[in-house]
Amino acid sequence: MPSTADEIAANLRTQIQRGELQPGDRLPGIETLAERYSVNRQTARQALNQLKAEGLAESPGGRAGTIVRQRPTTRLVRSRNIERDHLGYYSGPTVQHWRTIQGLGLAIDTRPVPADVAELLGITPGTLVLLRERANGDPEQPQYRQLAASWFHPDIVEDVPVLAGGTGLGGSYDRIEEWAQQPLQWEEEVTAATPNPAEAETLLLPPGVPMLRILRVASLGRGSKARVVEVQDIRMSGELFSVRYPLQRRGAARWPVQPSTGDYYSAGSQP
Amino acid sequence: MPSTADEIAANLRTQIQRGELQPGDRLPGIETLAERYSVNRQTARQALNQLKAEGLAESPGGRAGTIVRQRPTTRLVRSRNIERDHLGYYSGPTVQHWRTIQGLGLAIDTRPVPADVAELLGITPGTLVLLRERANGDPEQPQYRQLAASWFHPDIVEDVPVLAGGTGLGGSYDRIEEWAQQPLQWEEEVTAATPNPAEAETLLLPPGVPMLRILRVASLGRGSKARVVEVQDIRMSGELFSVRYPLQRRGAARWPVQPSTGDYYSAGSQP
DNA sequence: TAGTGGTCTAGACCACGGC
DNA sequence: CCGTGGTCTAGACCACTAT
Numbered sequence: 001m002p003s004t005a006d007e008i009a010a011n012l013r014t015q016i017q018r019g020e021l022q023p024g025d026r027l028p029g030i031e032t033l034a035e036r037y038s039v040n041r042q043t044a045r046q047a048l049n050q051l052k053a054e055g056l057a058e059s060p061g062g063r064a065g066t067i068v069r070q071r072p073t074t075r076l077v078r079s080r081n082i083e084r085d086h087l088g089y090y091s092g093p094t095v096q097h098w099r100t101i102q103g104l105g106l107a108i109d110t111r112p113v114p115a116d117v118a119e120l121l122g123i124t125p126g127t128l129v130l131l132r133e134r135a136n137g138d139p140e141q142p143q144y145r146q147l148a149a150s151w152f153h154p155d156i157v158e159d160v161p162v163l164a165g166g167t168g169l170g171g172s173y174d175r176i177e178e179w180a181q182q183p184l185q186w187e188e189e190v191t192a193a194t195p196n197p198a199e200a201e202t203l204l205l206p207p208g209v210p211m212l213r214i215l216r217v218a219s220l221g222r223g224s225k226a227r228v229v230e231v232q233d234i235r236m237s238g239e240l241f242s243v244r245y246p247l248q249r250r251g252a253a254r255w256p257v258q259p260s261t262g263d264y265y266s267a268g269s270q271p
Numbered sequence: 272m273p274s275t276a277d278e279i280a281a282n283l284r285t286q287i288q289r290g291e292l293q294p295g296d297r298l299p300g301i302e303t304l305a306e307r308y309s310v311n312r313q314t315a316r317q318a319l320n321q322l323k324a325e326g327l328a329e330s331p332g333g334r335a336g337t338i339v340r341q342r343p344t345t346r347l348v349r350s351r352n353i354e355r356d357h358l359g360y361y362s363g364p365t366v367q368h369w370r371t372i373q374g375l376g377l378a379i380d381t382r383p384v385p386a387d388v389a390e391l392l393g394i395t396p397g398t399l400v401l402l403r404e405r406a407n408g409d410p411e412q413p414q415y416r417q418l419a420a421s422w423f424h425p426d427i428v429e430d431v432p433v434l435a436g437g438t439g440l441g442g443s444y445d446r447i448e449e450w451a452q453q454p455l456q457w458e459e460e461v462t463a464a465t466p467n468p469a470e471a472e473t474l475l476l477p478p479g480v481p482m483l484r485i486l487r488v489a490s491l492g493r494g495s496k497a498r499v500v501e502v503q504d505i506r507m508s509g510e511l512f513s514v515r516y517p518l519q520r521r522g523a524a525r526w527p528v529q530p531s532t533g534d535y536y537s538a539g540s541q542p
Numbered sequence: 543t544a545g546t547g548g549t550c551t552a553g554a555c556c557a558c559g560g561c
Numbered sequence: 562c563c564g565t566g567g568t569c570t571a572g573a574c575c576a577c578t579a580t
Contacts, residue, residue, distance in 0.1 A: 192509025
């Protein structure tokens with residue numbers, strides 16, 4: 001009975017999700033699938049490709065065949081604190097000893113700003129903006145690395161021209177605070193994104209693994225006077241990293257709580 | 272001059288990133304590419320498929336061809352607060368009026384627990400665990416929706432058997448707090464994940480868009496006595512949602528800061 | 543060296559939707 | 562209607578690596 005690539009992929013996916021095929025187990029090969037389902041080799045291959053695109057399978061190469069991927073269960077946790085040592089600011093103990101990875105996408109350049117960064121900077125998308133891009137990582141565990149692109153607001157580059165060159169000890173943040181004589185504030189926005197081939201290579205991402213993306217907004221001043229000076233676009237493996245924080249009880253959620261009084265059948269998103 | 276699918280894709284990707292091709296613009300069609308690069312139609316198609324897998328392009332169907340995808344620049348922001356109204360707990364104003372989407376993946380079941388959820392629950396992966404799964408969303412803006420799977424620790428199901436059935440007003444959290452006579456605490460861990468076809472369909476995800484995944488851990492008691500009772504696996508579009516929080520200055524980062532004193536050439540991850 | 547997956551060519555046929 | 566992309570078959574050839 002002939003089948004489609006989607007159906008073959010669905011069968012294999014079910015077996016993996018049920019645990020009948022464990023990480024490291026070998027999946028049926030292209031030839032085997034083609035025979036078993038009476039389809040062409042290309043169709044069988046397409047089924048396996050779908051599983052790889054989902055991060056469920058991988059083909060290490062050679063005569064190893066295609067196997068169920070081992071996915072990491074523990075992640076490197078980023079906190080929402082900013083700290084400081086003799087080198088300057090850093091965000092939490094997990095990245096304190098990280099260093100720049102030489103020869104990887106280092107760049108100081110002027111580039112058209114992407115739409116979502118432009119939105120946060122409060123400027124028109126496509127404007128040419130000063131960009132400092134680099135790759136950082138743990139020297140001892142090189143799989144833990146991140147790509148960071150700093151987009152500076154045109155106004156701050158005018159006020160602090162050194163940003164366009166070597167910024168020296170403490171980096172851009174120290175130069176901006178020295179100029180402003182007041183502290184920076186930061187806010188982070190976490191989203192997910194699909195890597196392009198360059199990002200996948202730099203971050204050592206296997207096929208099917210998305211990126212965790214942090215947009216960090218640095219600003220001077222408070223409230224309506226706040227002035228965004230830099231947006232940092234930080235990308236890392238979505239499988240190896242996470243951001244963790246406690247939920248805070250607010251308003252009526254403060255303990256002790258009142259019993260609920262609503263209509264059962266209109267109940268919303270509670271489990 | 273014949274080329275490869277990767278090269279053709281790289282050319283088109285560059286044009287999109289440079290802004291030469293704007294969202295909504297039509298990409299060269301399969302036939303055109305095949306001719307221009309002297310390759311087979313299949314090879315040209317493969318190049319376009321790569322761009323779709325990255326979320327850069329889409330083929331609406333019919334005679335529209337393949338176009339550059341419009342990507343949303345503003346996102347629905349989730350806060351790290353938990354609030355309460357007459358229906359029970361909810362996490363922030365953005366989801367207060369959300370309701371269950373009927374007929375979508377609703378389930379109360381006992382299933383083998385995935386490895387990373389098992390890790391957080393402190394039990395063996397693959398153990399059969401009570402699961403309540405549902406889809407929630409904004410009734411007025413149906414593109415904003417999420418999938419939520421609650422995995423309950425076997426011990427709490429023994430203590431609060433009603434969790435296996437209809438939990439009534441306020442949901443599982445109210446039942447657990449009534450039984451324990453003490454407040455739950457929550458911690459959230461944010462990561463990224465690739466959708467499987469079922470998740471992509473439920474969440475209306477176009478190809479190439481990953482999920483933002485929140486693992487919410489609910490526990491009773493503090494410190495070493497803490498007892499994890501539920502892990503909620505919440506998945507949503509990585510393009511339409513974000514989590515936002517301020518960074519807190521800690522330790523030496525408290526203002527006013529001391530100048531940095533390190534060796535310039537060993538400087539770490541500062542921009 | 544043998545068996546695995548990867549890529550490309552070539553061609554048939556189908557589904558969709560704007561014209 | 563007809564041009565677009567989507568899927569499948571068929572076969573050639575290459576690259577890698579465990580045996």
